[in-house]
Amino acid sequence: MLRLILVLLGLAAAPEDSVRELARKIAAALAPREAVALSVRNASSLAPAEVAGVRREVENQLRAGNFTLAADAPTTVAVTLSENWQGGVWIAEIRHGDKRDTVMVAPARPRERAAATPMGIDRQLILEQPEPILDAVALEDLLIVLEPDEVVFYGRKDARWERRQAIALPQRVWPRDLRGRLTIEGDSLQAFLPGLACKGKVQSEPALECGESDAPWPAGAPLAKGRNYFEAEKLPPFYSAARVGEYSLAAGMDGRTQWFDNATAATGSFAGWGSDIAAVETGCGGGRQVLATRPGDSTDTDAVQAFEMTGRRPTAVSPAVEFSGPVTAMWPAGPASAVAITRDLKTGQYAAFRISLTCSR
């Protein structure tokens, strides 16, 4: 009874209590000693380590309840770690054949925002897979993933992405540090890879036509031939760019980020950012922010942080959101968010995350 009142009043339980409560509710929906296939998906701002901890504790609690965990068990328990604006919402969907039970708990807020920064930064996992991901565009019921060899279309099924169709890309010997970009406008899809551009439609039966191309990417410049950076007239080579008002920022090859005005005249530079940057427009603070990765190489873990430009210097306006491996790409995804692609250093899995900002004061 006490627990019910706490949840009701918004005084959510501590995370460790919530895991046990969730496991108890799952157990109540199962037959004694039933074998279950457990999956855990993170749709919240929890860090991978926190998600792993939740999974571990749910497994421990179920085993302690004499349930068997087996990947091929006919009864499935799909745990989704979600959140609303006031805190966590952890959901377990238990399926036994056609029967489905849904249980939920409301844990304490996943993480307090850093008091010194005026914004929060949210990370939502879109997809995780062993195959390399170059870019991903997630719409409501459609997920399009650009891989080195194909463009894969996923549809939603029961709140999960289900692979529906893949369109093979022309065979190429790609650079080792391959980059690619997807854009979608209305019903039109475009894919950019080094020396290759594809156009198509996003319909019930997606189609794509590819051809040789040195056309500019959405960054405003073409990729240098055989290299992984962009080249544009009047500009030094750059890895990524972001527009902030009447100025542009370009992450250069020397590890410095340069300011340019409309006439592409360099007006200054600073260090401290990685090679992937993306502008977002949030309405928070000064209205426009830049998401930037951390300097490092492909053997380091990485992070993304939001900055505002004040006096042509970057000022951090959010905490850094950490990843378990390098951010291999980050591209704008709509006006207020970006997609970051990461490679987990331990598992080698690639993951696409949606990164967005929240005004937290």
Next chain:
Amino acid sequence: MEVRAARALEVGEWPMVFETLVRLDESGRVQPALAISWRHDASGQRWQFRLRPNMKFHDGSPLAGEAVAAALGANGWTCGTAGPEVVVQTGAPVAVAEFADARRAVFVRGSDGSLQGTGPFRLAQWESRRATLAANEDYWAGRPFLDAVAIEMGRTAQQQLLNLELGKADLIELGPNDVRRAVQSGARIWTSAPVTLMALRFERGRPAAEDAKLREALALSIDRAAILNVLLQRRGEAAGGLLPQWLSGYAMLFSAARDAARARQLVTGAPLLSLASDPADALARTIADRIAVNTREAGIRLLTQAGGNADLYLVRARIAPPVAGPALARLAASLEVSDLFHVSGPGLESLYAGERALVEEFRVIPLFHLPEIYGASPRLKTWATPGLARTGEWRLDDLWLDSELP
């Protein structure tokens, strides 16, 4: 400042004029407002609030506990005072966040019958299509930067955009299709979380509305993703449920996917249905036409019309945060399906079960969750907080104008 329509000023739902005992910040955390502290009993039904001292309404009358109790009591609660505290008996367990609901705003009627609040702005003038707000010099959180705000209502989108471009307006309401032009004219775009539900509502009593398979087939035939991408310019979310994800945390459990094949299986020989939308809402009319194309592919013919009586209506319903449960109840009421909405107990599980049962009746078909979008002129600056809250409320007290810009 210029907006097309004001939202219910008559009932005190302008937080910049009328305040609540507590407020929620941009992360949904409860913060003090008119009350500086509060406590409740174990059942969550008896609440005691200590008011901020030396507060006054805009007309200079003191904010007394009795006035607060009277204002809150108008909502069906039993309210009174106990020493320096206001005591509220809610009759059912509530969360403290419910005291941040704009319906719980505190106001009194002045001697001339006008509503008097305590917010950073006072209502200086109110006409049919124009309101003027003046800074509250004695506001407890500090005087607003702006001296006054003029709010024009009833302007078309074209007029508003033109006024923004000419520098005659500093903040205008935008539709999804207006954003690009506003950005090209130098405007900054402010967007709230999705706070409006666009949905189809069947008219009770009509033969079509009583055919459950037809209702379900219609729901399955709509290609929300395509409409969202093209007509709504990806400004919003496809909705399978009534509450948006940011408010409930479980919205992703509702599918918004199209299944035209299943829709065709459900109905054969469906009658011609009429679909009405607001004649003044051009975007809604376009969406209605697109829905008719979708349903025709599934064997359901829809005749769209601007206004008038119809079998079903394309409607917009404002979602009133801050708390999911009351927001869903109010949404059900505004969509005229309160009789189908039942919550068996406290907690999110019960709320989800109630929402699922309501959605699976298909008397209301959720389509999209849409944000409020505003275009702000380059000279309109914000200090610490955004001018538009996540909940869609204006936050004008932290705005200022850069006079050096035209």
